Each structure stands twice: as C-alpha cells, then as structure tokens.
Amino acid sequence: xxxxxxxxxxxxxxxxxxxxxxxxxxxxxxxxxxxxxxxxxxxxxxxxxxxxxxxxxxxxxxxxxxxxxxxxxxxxxxxxxxxxxxxxxxxxxxxxxxxxxxxxxxxxxxxxxxxxxxxxxxxxxxxxxxxxxxxxxxxxxxxxxxxxxxxxxxxxxxxxxxxxxxxxxxxxxxxxxxxxxxxxxxxxxxxxxxxxxxxxxxxxxxxxxxxxxxxxxxxxxxxxxxxxxxxxxxxxxxxxxxxxxxxxxxxxxxxxxxxxxxxxxxx
Amino acid sequence: xxxxxxxxxxxxxxxxxxxxxxxxxxxxxxxxxxxxxxxxxxxxxxxxxxxxxxxxxxxxxxxxxxxxxxxxxxxxxxxxxxxxxxxxxxxxxxxxxxxxxxxxxxxxxxxxxxxxxxxxxxxxxxxxxxxxxxxxxxxxxxxxxxxxxxxxxxxxxxxxxxxxxxxxxxxxxxxxxxxxxxxxxxxxxxxxxxxxxxxxxxxxxxxxxxxxxxxxxxxxxxxxxxxx
Numbered sequence: 001x002x003x004x005x006x007x008x009x010x011x012x013x014x015x016x017x018x019x020x021x022x023x024x025x026x027x028x029x030x031x032x033x034x035x036x037x038x039x040x041x042x043x044x045x046x047x048x049x050x051x052x053x054x055x056x057x058x059x060x061x062x063x064x065x066x067x068x069x070x071x072x073x074x075x076x077x078x079x080x081x082x083x084x085x086x087x088x089x090x091x092x093x094x095x096x097x098x099x100x101x102x103x104x105x106x107x108x109x110x111x112x113x114x115x116x117x118x119x120x121x122x123x124x125x126x127x128x129x130x131x132x133x134x135x136x137x138x139x140x141x142x143x144x145x146x147x148x149x150x151x152x153x154x155x156x157x158x159x160x161x162x163x164x165x166x167x168x169x170x171x172x173x174x175x176x177x178x179x180x181x182x183x184x185x186x187x188x189x190x191x192x193x194x195x196x197x198x199x200x201x202x203x204x205x206x207x208x209x210x211x212x213x214x215x216x217x218x219x220x221x222x223x224x225x226x227x228x229x230x231x232x233x234x235x236x237x238x239x240x241x242x243x244x245x246x247x248x249x250x251x252x253x254x255x256x257x258x259x260x261x262x263x264x265x266x267x
Numbered sequence: 268x269x270x271x272x273x274x275x276x277x278x279x280x281x282x283x284x285x286x287x288x289x290x291x292x293x294x295x296x297x298x299x300x301x302x303x304x305x306x307x308x309x310x311x312x313x314x315x316x317x318x319x320x321x322x323x324x325x326x327x328x329x330x331x332x333x334x335x336x337x338x339x340x341x342x343x344x345x346x347x348x349x350x351x352x353x354x355x356x357x358x359x360x361x362x363x364x365x366x367x368x369x370x371x372x373x374x375x376x377x378x379x380x381x382x383x384x385x386x387x388x389x390x391x392x393x394x395x396x397x398x399x400x401x402x403x404x405x406x407x408x409x410x411x412x413x414x415x416x417x418x419x420x421x422x423x424x425x426x427x428x429x430x431x432x433x434x435x436x437x438x439x440x441x442x443x444x445x446x447x448x449x450x451x452x453x454x455x456x457x458x459x460x461x462x463x464x465x466x467x468x469x470x471x472x473x474x475x476x477x478x479x480x481x482x483x484x485x486x487x488x489x490x491x492x493x494x495x
C-alpha cells in the first residue's frame with residue numbers, strides 16, 4: 001500500500017472511530033430524521049411535493065448548520081494533536097482527504113433519513129431519491145466547509161464564530177447583496193453576472209433544483225436571460241456541478257489550512 | 268546524522284537562533300541543554316520539519332529538511348513537548364492510526380503499547396489519561412517506526428523516575444544500534460554519565476560542550492537552568 005493510500009485509509013478509520021462519541025453527528029442525524037418525520041404531515045395526495053418542502057427547509061435552515069458544526073468539531077478535535085500528526089511523514093492533503101471521506105461517509109446516509117419515512121409510508125419515487133441525494137450533497141459540502149474553517153481558525157471560539165458567519169453569508173448574505181444590487185443599472189446591463197452570482201450559491205442552486213423538479217414550480221421563460229433559462233432547464237446538473245466545485249475548494253482550503261498548521265509556531 | 272550549519276531563526280524580529288552550528292552523530296545520545304529561550308525547542312522543531320529556518324541549513328540522514336522535507340521526515344521520529352491526542356479516541360485507536368500511516372501492523376503497535384506499560388489503559392479515551400500515561404503513549408508512538416533519527420523535546424518531564432530511567436535505557440539501546448538521538452532536557456542529574464555528548468545552547472548558539480559524566484558541574488556555569 002502506498003504512503004498516500006495508507007494515510008487516507010488510516011485517517012478514514014480514525015474518523016469513523018471518533019464519530020461514535022461525536023454529539024454533533026448524533027444531533028445532525030436526529031434533526032434529519034425529525035425533518036423526515038415532519039414531512040409525513042403533508043396530505044397523502046401531495047406527499048412528494050410536501051416532502052420536498054420539508055426537505056428543502058430542513059436542509060437549508062437546519063441540516064446545513066448542523067453539518068457545518070459537525071465538520072468544525074471534526075477539525076477542532078484534532079487541534080491539539082495536529083502538530084504530532086504533521087510531524088509524521090504524511091502529506092496534509094491526503095490526511096485531509098481521509099477526513100473528508102470520513103465526513104462524506106457519515107453525513108451522506110443522513111440524507112436518506114429526510115425521505116425515508118415518506119418512502120416507507122407513502123411510497124417512494126425517483127424524484128424523492130434525487131432530492132435526498134442533493135440534500136446529502138449540500139450537507140456534506142457544509143461539513144467540509146466546517147472542516148476547512150476549523151483547520152484555518154485555531155481558536156475554537158473564533159472558529160465557531162467564523163463558521164456561523166459563513167453559514168449566514170451562504171444562507172442569506174449572498175441573496176441580500178443580490179437583492180440590494182438588483183435594481184442597479186449595471187446589473188440590468190450585465191444580467192448574466194447577477195444570475196451567475198446567484199447560481200454560485202450552493203443553497204440557492206439547491207433551492208432552485210427542488211423548486212423546479214420535486215415541487216414542479218411553473219415559470220415563464222419568455223423574457224429569461226439565456227443563462228437563467230439554462231439553469232432552470234438543468235437544475236439538477238447545476239447542483240451537481242456547483243456542489244462539486246465548492247467541495248473541491250473546501251478540500252483545497254482544508255489541505256492548505258492543515259499545511260499551514262505545520263509551521264504555526266513560526267507565525 | 269543531524270547537521271546544522273549557520274542556522275538562524277527569528278520570531279517577529281526576535282532572534283532565537285543566531286548562526287547555530289551543531290552536529291549529532293549516529294550511535295550517540297546527544298543532549299541539548301540551556302536556559303529557557305536558548306533555542307532548544309526551535310532547533311528540534313526545525314530538525315523535525317515543523318519549523319523553517321530563516322537561514323543556514325539543517326540536514327537529517329543526508330536530506331535537507333526544507334528542500335527534501337518528506338525524505339527527511341521519513342527518517343525522523345519526533346516527540347514534541349507534552350503532546351495531546353484526540354479526546355474521543357482510545358490509546359489503542361490513536362496508536363494504531365500512527366502505526367498504519369507508517370505501514371506497521373496493529374499487533375506490532377499493541378506490543379509497543381505493552382512495552383511502555385499501557386496494557387491496562389489501551390481502551391481508555393485519551394482525555395481520561397493522566398499526563399504521565401499520555402506521555403508514555405506518545406513515547407510508544409514515537410518508538411513505533413524505529414526511525415534512524417530520534418528527536419525528543421523534554422521527554423521526561425511528565426514521567427515518574429522509573430519510566431524516565433526506562434526511556435533513557437531505550438534511547439541508549441537505540442543509539443547502540445546506530446540511531447542518532449538528539450534530546451533536549453533540563454533533567455541533567457538524571458542524564459549524568461548516560462549521554463555521549465552534551466551541547467550547551469546560549470543565546471541561539473552552541474556555547475560549548477559539557478562533560479557527559481559531570482553534567483551538573485558544567486551545568487552550574489549556565490545561568491537559570493534547573494538540575495534534576
């Protein structure tokens with residue numbers, strides 16, 4: 001086994017072992033299950049759309065935050081040992097890869113909890129499974145963002161504040177700025193920039209995907225910008241691209257943050 | 268073999284190492300002694316690849332610690348001061364992690380834990396271990412790879428006298444096998460006659476060597492260092 005794969009594998013095993021006692025993961029899973037159970041309140045005739053509404057709000061307002069805090073806790077639990085770990089002949093990026101895979105393995109199955117009660121009691125559909133997969137993707141991304149923040153910000157209180165700030169920006173900060181600038185003349189002259197900024201937000205990409213697939217919201221495409229039209233016609237593809245791009249950035253940021261910790265005493 | 272040539276290092280304009288020249292050779296236990304702030308830990312961190320020198324060069328087993336960091340790191344086992352571990356993992360889980368990243372079988376790792384008296388504490392989470400037990404866990408992990416270069420920063424501070432003596436014996440045995448051992452210590456009395464070379468650091472430079480069998484006498488000349 002190569003040194004890289006040994007590092008990834010050993011780190012992955014270590015991650016899973018540490019999750020047994022991680023209350024953030026337990027809380028995240030419980031919140032996902034509660035959201036899934038609340039979806040049963042939707043009338044049976046509208047089970048799919050009703051579930052999607054609960055899934056959307058559960059992920060956007062609860063799951064994203066609990067996953068972010070879980071990722072942060074995963075980084076902070078290592079903070080005192082990181083010097084010792086990085087003194088081994090390991091590359092920070094492969095150690096981070098092991099941690100990311102651990103978070104993926106722990107968080108992704110919780111996406112199923114969002115739709116499982118509906119699937120069991122009201123019958124499943126491919127669209128619901130797609131919604132659960134996208135929800136899992138969003139939660140994994142936020143966990144990875146939490147990991148990156150935890151590896152960059154060494155002080156635990158500052159790390160928590162930074163994570164909350166990151167969540168607020170992604171939840172409504174981007175939308176707020178876009179709303180405030182929506183009436184500006186340069187936005188009307190360059191609508192693609194405005195739409196691209198909205199598309200770049202993972203939560204907005206996820207919202208649009210659920211609205212135009214599971215909830216099947218209608219839209220009039222007569223006066224839409226071509227970029228907007230493409231987005232609304234391919235919301236699932238865009239969510240996949242957007243989450244993948246963000247995940248790559250989060251992984252690189254985590255690896256950079258961990259490498260930086262090697263020389264923390266120098267700063 | 269560890270060689271340091273003209274090493275300089277400053278923290279925020281405050282010089283800690285000032286053109287330090289030193290050498291630790293294979294087959295010998297080399298002590299680093301000096302007052303607080305003399306630069307011992309900084310030098311050890313540079314040797315272990317955990318800090319970058321501002322100037323000069325440090326080589327470990329023939330590999331430059333900056334330009335060939337990975338090769339140098341593979342040759343070194345480093346024990347930092349008072350290491351701490353993931354609070355939710357047991358001693359066994361932590362040790363096996365370090366073994367696996369070095370390609371060492373779990374059975375071998377467990378043997379190392381036994382050697383350092385951790386049989387009864389394998390399944391305790393590290394947050395519940397005393398300072399001495401944590402240090403023994405760190406030493407077990409440090410000893411696992413049987414690296415040719417051993418670098419230790421105040422390894423005996425949390426250990427009781429019996430385990431300090433065992434650690435000294437272990438380091439002497441490894442040196443006899445050809446390993447290079449470089450350790451910083453304040454416990455000079457306990458090392459009297461047991462080290463091969465003792466480098467005295469003052470103001471970021473090697474001020475001289477103390478006679479290994481009369482460390483306390485030589486040490487008395489150095490201001491502000493406690494003899495153990």
